[in-house]
Amino acid sequence: MDKLLDQLTRCIEFGKINKNSPFPPDMRGLDGADELTKKALEEGLQPEQILSEALIVGMQRVGAKFTENKIFVPQMLMSAKAMTAAMVHMKPFFESGSAKRKGTFIIGTVEGDLHDIGKNLVSMMIEGNGYEVIDLGVDVKPERFLEEIEKYPKCVVGLSALLTTTMINMKETVTLIKEKYPQQKVCIGGAPVSDRFCKEINADFYSPNPQDAVTYLDSLAS
Amino acid sequence: MKYRNLAITSADDLLLGYAPFPVKTNRGLVIGGGNVYPELNFTLSSTAINENTIESIVAEYKSIVKGALERGLQLHSNGIIFEFETLPEMTKTPDYGVEIIKSMNEICEDYFQKHGMPSEIRLTPNDLREFERPPKQRTSHLLDSMLELFDRGALAGGDLLSIESTGGKEIFDDALMSCNLKEIVFSLCVLGVRDMQMLWKKIVEISDKHGKISGGDTACGFANTAMVLAEKKYIPKIVAATVRILSVVRTIVAIEEGAKGPDKDCGYEGVYLKAITGTPISMEGKTSACAHLSPLGNIAGACADLWSNESVQNIKLLADMAPTVYLEQLEYDARLFNQAIKGGKSQIKLLQKQLSESDMYFDPQAFILEPSNVISIAEEMVKGDSYIECAVNGAQKGLDLIEDAISTGRLKSSEMEDVWIESIRTELNAIPSDESLFIEEMLKTVDESKFIKEEYGL
Numbered sequence: 001m002d003k004l005l006d007q008l009t010r011c012i013e014f015g016k017i018n019k020n021s022p023f024p025p026d027m028r029g030l031d032g033a034d035e036l037t038k039k040a041l042e043e044g045l046q047p048e049q050i051l052s053e054a055l056i057v058g059m060q061r062v063g064a065k066f067t068e069n070k071i072f073v074p075q076m077l078m079s080a081k082a083m084t085a086a087m088v089h090m091k092p093f094f095e096s097g098s099a100k101r102k103g104t105f106i107i108g109t110v111e112g113d114l115h116d117i118g119k120n121l122v123s124m125m126i127e128g129n130g131y132e133v134i135d136l137g138v139d140v141k142p143e144r145f146l147e148e149i150e151k152y153p154k155c156v157v158g159l160s161a162l163l164t165t166t167m168i169n170m171k172e173t174v175t176l177i178k179e180k181y182p183q184q185k186v187c188i189g190g191a192p193v194s195d196r197f198c199k200e201i202n203a204d205f206y207s208p209n210p211q212d213a214v215t216y217l218d219s220l221a222s
Numbered sequence: 223m224k225y226r227n228l229a230i231t232s233a234d235d236l237l238l239g240y241a242p243f244p245v246k247t248n249r250g251l252v253i254g255g256g257n258v259y260p261e262l263n264f265t266l267s268s269t270a271i272n273e274n275t276i277e278s279i280v281a282e283y284k285s286i287v288k289g290a291l292e293r294g295l296q297l298h299s300n301g302i303i304f305e306f307e308t309l310p311e312m313t314k315t316p317d318y319g320v321e322i323i324k325s326m327n328e329i330c331e332d333y334f335q336k337h338g339m340p341s342e343i344r345l346t347p348n349d350l351r352e353f354e355r356p357p358k359q360r361t362s363h364l365l366d367s368m369l370e371l372f373d374r375g376a377l378a379g380g381d382l383l384s385i386e387s388t389g390g391k392e393i394f395d396d397a398l399m400s401c402n403l404k405e406i407v408f409s410l411c412v413l414g415v416r417d418m419q420m421l422w423k424k425i426v427e428i429s430d431k432h433g434k435i436s437g438g439d440t441a442c443g444f445a446n447t448a449m450v451l452a453e454k455k456y457i458p459k460i461v462a463a464t465v466r467i468l469s470v471v472r473t474i475v476a477i478e479e480g481a482k483g484p485d486k487d488c489g490y491e492g493v494y495l496k497a498i499t500g501t502p503i504s505m506e507g508k509t510s511a512c513a514h515l516s517p518l519g520n521i522a523g524a525c526a527d528l529w530s531n532e533s534v535q536n537i538k539l540l541a542d543m544a545p546t547v548y549l550e551q552l553e554y555d556a557r558l559f560n561q562a563i564k565g566g567k568s569q570i571k572l573l574q575k576q577l578s579e580s581d582m583y584f585d586p587q588a589f590i591l592e593p594s595n596v597i598s599i600a601e602e603m604v605k606g607d608s609y610i611e612c613a614v615n616g617a618q619k620g621l622d623l624i625e626d627a628i629s630t631g632r633l634k635s636s637e638m639e640d641v642w643i644e645s646i647r648t649e650l651n652a653i654p655s656d657e658s659l660f661i662e663e664m665l666k667t668v669d670e671s672k673f674i675k676e677e678y679g680l
Contacts, residue, residue, distance in 0.1 A: 070638070073456045074401040112310065114352050117395055117447070121456075139353060164267060164535055165309050 004043070005054040008036040008086070012058025015078025017085045023078055033082040037089045047090050047099035051130060055086055059128035067211045073121065080124045094132075101132045102221045106148045107158040108136035110169040115162035118190060122158060125210040131217060142173040149181055156217055159203070161190040171201040178202060187216055223471055223612045224478045226604050229500030233594035236493075237570050238526050239563045242500030245435055245482050248381050249330075249340040251301040253484045254502025254527040258559040260552030261344070261487055261504050261530035262290050263305040264545040267537050271311035276318050280325050286536055287326045290549040291333045291341060293542075297553045300560070301340040303382070303504075303528055304330070305487070308371065313347045314364075316371040320378045327379025344437055345380025346486065347371045349388040359389050359417050359677040369424055376432040383429045384437035384486045389417020390472075391443050392673045398448055401461050401642075403649035408664045410444060410465075410472045411609045412657065416678045418475035426480035436481040438501070440489030441469035446514070449490075449587060453515050458642045460624060460635075463586040467599060467620045470494040471609045477501055487530030490518060493591055494616075496525055497600045504528035509551050512544070517585035520577040524593060529555050583633050586624045595623055611655035621647055 010016070011033040014024045018034035031039070033055075040050050062079040065071045093099035105126050109119050116138045127133040134152065136144055145157055157177060161167045170188055177184050187205035188198055198206035207213040229242045241254030251259060264286050271279060287304055294302050304326060312319040326343055333339040350364035351357045359365075372383055390413030397405030418439060429436040440446075445466045452462035470491045477483070483501030485492040487510075492503035507522030510532035516522075523529060531548040541547050562573040574593065581588040582595075589595060602619040606612030625643050627633035654660045661680060 069455045072401070072458055072638075073399050073451070077400050117399060117451070120396075120399070138355070164265065165269065165271070168270060 004036065004040055005045075005050070007031070008033060008040060008050070008054040009058040009061070011036060012055055012079055012082050012086070013061045015075060015082050017078070017082045032085065034085040034088070037086040041089055047093040050086075051090065051099065055083060056128075056130045059083060059125075063125055063129070063211055063214065067209070076124070080128055083128050102130040103217060104132045104134065104152040104155040105158060105217060106134045106136065106145065106152060106155050107160065108140035108145065109138040109160045109162075110166055110173055111139055111141050112169055113161050113163055113166035114138045115160070115190075118162070119158075119160040122160070122189065122207070122210045122213050125214055126217060129214045129218070142169075142176040145173060145177060146180060149177065149184060156220060157184060157186045158207075158213065159186060159188045161188075161193060164192045167192050167197065170203070174201050174203050185220060187213060189213065223474060223604070223606065223609055225474065225498050228497055228597070228600055228604060230497045230597070233597045234567075234571070236497055236525055236593040236597060237567070238524060238559055238574060239570070241483070241496055241502035241527055243483070243502070245484060245502055247340075247342045247435065248433075249301075249334050249342055251303070251340050251342060256563055257300055258526055258556045258563070259301045259303055259528055260294075260299065260549060260556050261303040261305055261528040262545060262549050262552060263307060263487065263531055263533045264536055264548075265307070265533050266309070267535045271309060271318065276321065279318075280322055282536060283322045284325045284329055286543065286545045287329045289543055289546040291329065291339060293546050293549050294341075294553060295333065295337055295339050297550065299339070299553050299556075301342075302549065303342050303344055305344040305346055305384075305530070306380070307346040307533065308348050310348055310350060310353070313350050313371050314367055316367055316374055319347065319371045320374045323375050323380050324378040330379070342381040343379055344382035344384055344486075345372070345375045346384045346386065347375070349385060352388045352391060356392055356671070356673045357388070357677070358674060360420060360679075361677065369428065372425060372428045373432075376428060376434045380434065382435045382437040382484070383425055384439065385421070385425065386440050386442040386486065386488065387418060387421050388443050389421070389678070390414035393668060394444050395447070396672075398444075398451065398457065398461075398465070401457055403464070403646055404653060404664065405668060406465060407468060407610060407613060407650075407653055408660070408668065410441070410468050411613045412661060412664070413673070413678050414441075414444070414472035415475055415609045416680075418472060419479060420679075422476045422479035422481060425476075430480075436476070438481045438483055438485035438489070438492075438495070439473055439476040440486040441466075441473050441491055442486075442488040444472075445469040445491060446488055449516060450514055452587070453517070458639050459517075460586050460621075460639050460642045461646065463590050463620060463624065464617050464646055466491055466587060467494075467590060467616045468613045470498075470600075470603065470616060471613045474498060484528050487528065488532055490522060490587075490591060493525045493593075493596050494600050494603070496527075497596050498604060502527035504530050506530040506532045509548060509555065512548065518581060518588050518591060521581040521588045521591050523555065523559065524574045524577045524591070525596075526559070529559065583627070586633065586635070589624060589627060589633055590620050595620075598623065606655065608655055608657050610653060610657055610660055614650050614653055614655065617650055618647065
C-alpha cells in the first residue's frame with residue numbers, strides 16, 4: 001500500500017498524468033496519477049488517506065521546489081494536471097461527503113482589473129493543497145463575493161489586483177464583506193499591494209506569493 | 223509579412239538617435255533624425271475616476287506636465303514627449319480622456335510659445351476590449367469608445383497615436399504559463415496579426431484625417447508579461463527571449479498598415495522594427511524600473527530614438543514629484559546619448575557597445591537585443607513567406623545564437639534553463655509554415671470557449 005501511495009506521490013510531484021502522457025520522459029509508459037488513484041480506491045484505500053498521504057504530499061513537494069526556484073510554473077502546471085486526473089476519481093467521495101477537503105477558498109480579481117495570471121497561480125497552488133477553490137474570475141464586483149460567501153460560510157476569500165488604480169477596489173470589497181460578515185477572513189495579493197495596505201483596508205492577510213497563501217489557509221484550517 | 227528586406231542591413235548602421243525614416247512632429251521634434259528625446263509617462267496614484275473626481279484629476283495631469291516642462295527648461299532639454307496612456311475609465315468615457323489631453327496640450331503649447339520648448343503628447347488609449355471575456359475584437363461597442371478617443375483626442379492635442387493592443391491575449395496568457403509554444407505562436411502570429419491589421423487600418427485613417435502621426439503598437443501584454451514572469455522565475459528566460467522574437471511580426475503590422483513610428487516604449491522588440499522597417503523607436507531601460515524590473519536596463523538604450531520611463535506614479539519623492547524626478551533622469555540619459563551622437567558614428571558605436579556589452583551576457587533577453595544579433599535574426603525573419611514562418615525563422619536563429627553563446631561560456635545560464643532550448647526548438651519545428659494548415663491544426667486543440675474565432679476573421 002505504501003508503495004502505491006509513494007508511486008502516486010511521485011506522479012503528482014513530477015506531473016505524470018496518465019499512462020499515455022509523454023511527460024516526464026523517464027516515467028514514459030508507467031501508470032500515472034489517473035490509473036494509480038483508481039487502483040488505490042479499488043484496493044480499498046480511504047479517499048482521505050489517498051488525498052492526505054499521496055496527492056497533497058506530491059503537491060507540497062512541488063510547491064516547495066517552486067518556492068525554492070528549482071522548477072518553473074509549467075512544471076507545476078503538469079503536477080496540477082496530474083492532480084486533476086486523480087481528483088476525477090475522488091470527486092464522488094467529496095460529493096457524497098464521505099471525504100472532505102481542507103476548506104473552501106473563494107478567489108477573484110477585483111472590479112476593474114483584468115489581470116489573472118497571479119490569481120490563477122494562487123488558485124492552482126491552493127487547490128493542489130487540498131482545498132476547494134471557487135474562482136470568480138476577473139473584474140469581480142464586490143456583490144459577487146458576498147453571494148459566494150453566503151453559499152460557503154466557512155470559506156476564506158482571496159482578492160487579487162495588479163493596478164494601483166484598481167487596488168482601491170479591494171478596500172470597497174473588504175469593507176462590504178466585513179460589514180455583512182465581520183468574522184470573514186480575507187487575504188489579498190498582487191503587485192501594488194503590501195502588508196501595510198492590507199492593514200489599512202482591514203483585510204486579514206497579505207500574501208506576497210502563492211505558497212504563503214497556502215500556509216495562511218493551513219493555519220486557519222488547523 | 224510584407225517586408226522582404228531589411229531597411230538597415232548592417233549592425234554598423236543600426237544606431238541610436240537615427241532611423242532611416244525620421245518622423246517630424248507638429249512642434250518640430252524630429253524623432254530618429256539625430257537626437258534622442260525623453261519620453262515621460264506617468265499615472266495617477268491610487269484614485270477613483272468619476273464625474274466627482276475628474277476636475278481634480280485634470281488639474282493633477284496639468285501639474286505633472288507643467289512640473290516636467292519646467293524642469294526640462296531648466297535642464298535645456300531639446301524637447302519632450304509626454305505619453306498619456308489612459309486608464310480604462312478615461313477610455314470608456316472619452317470626455318474624460320479628451321479633457322485631460324486638451325489641458326495638457328495647453329500647457330505644452332504655452333511652453334512652446336513662451337520659451338520655445340517643444341513637446342508633444344502621445345495618446346495611448348488602453349485596449350478596452352479585453353474587459354469582455356471572450357473579447358469581441360471587431361464587434362464590441364468598447365471598440366467604438368477607443369476609436370472615439372483616438373479621434374477626439376487627436377483633435378484635442380494628441381500628436382502621436384499609439385496603443386498596446388491585446389488581440390490574441392486571451393489565448394496567450396495560459397499558453398505562456400504552460401510555455402506552450404504552438405499556442406503562443408498562434409496567439410501572436412495568427413490572432414495578434416489579424417487583430418492588428420483590423421485595428422491599425424482604423425488608427426492610421428484617424429491620424430491621416432487629422433494630420434497626426436500614427437506611432438505604433440507594442441507586444442507589451444505578451445512579451446513584457448513573459449519578461450516579468452521570467453524575472454519572477456516563473457518561466458525560463460529562454461522562453462521569454464523566444465517570445466520577444468516571436469512578437470516582432472505582430473508589432474510590425476502597425477507599420478505595414480501605415481504607422482510611421484516612433485514605436486512605443488514598452489516594445490523591446492522595437493529594435494527589430496527599426497532594423498526591418500526603418501521607423502524610429504521609443505525604448506525604456508533602467509529608468510523604467512519604477513514600473514517593472516527588467517534585465518535590459520542599458521542595452522535597451524542602444525538603438526533608442528526616444529528614451530522612456532514606462533510609467534511612474536505621481537507621488538512625492540524627496541526631490542520633487544516623481545514624474546519631474548523621472549524627467550530629470552531621462553533628460554540626463556538623453557544628454558549622454560546626444561553627446562555621443564554629436565561625436566559622430568564612431569562615438570555612437572562606442573556608447574552602443576558599452577550599453578550592449580554591459581547587459582548582453584547576463585540574460586538571453588538582453589543577448590537578442592544586441593545590434594549584430596538583431597540583424598542576424600531579422601535577416602532570417604524576412605526570408606519567411608508567412609508571418610508564422612518569419613516568426614519561427616527568427617526564433618530558431620535566436621535559439622542558435624543563444625545556444626552558441628552559452629556553449630562558449632559567453633552567456634550566463636543554468637542547467638534548469640538550458641534544457642528548454644531543445645524543447646522549444648522541437649515545438650517550433652513542428653509548426654507548419656502554411657497559415658491555413660496551422661490554423662486548422664490549432665482550432666482542433668485551442669480552447670474555443672476562450673476566444674471567438676469570427677472576431678479574427680477565422
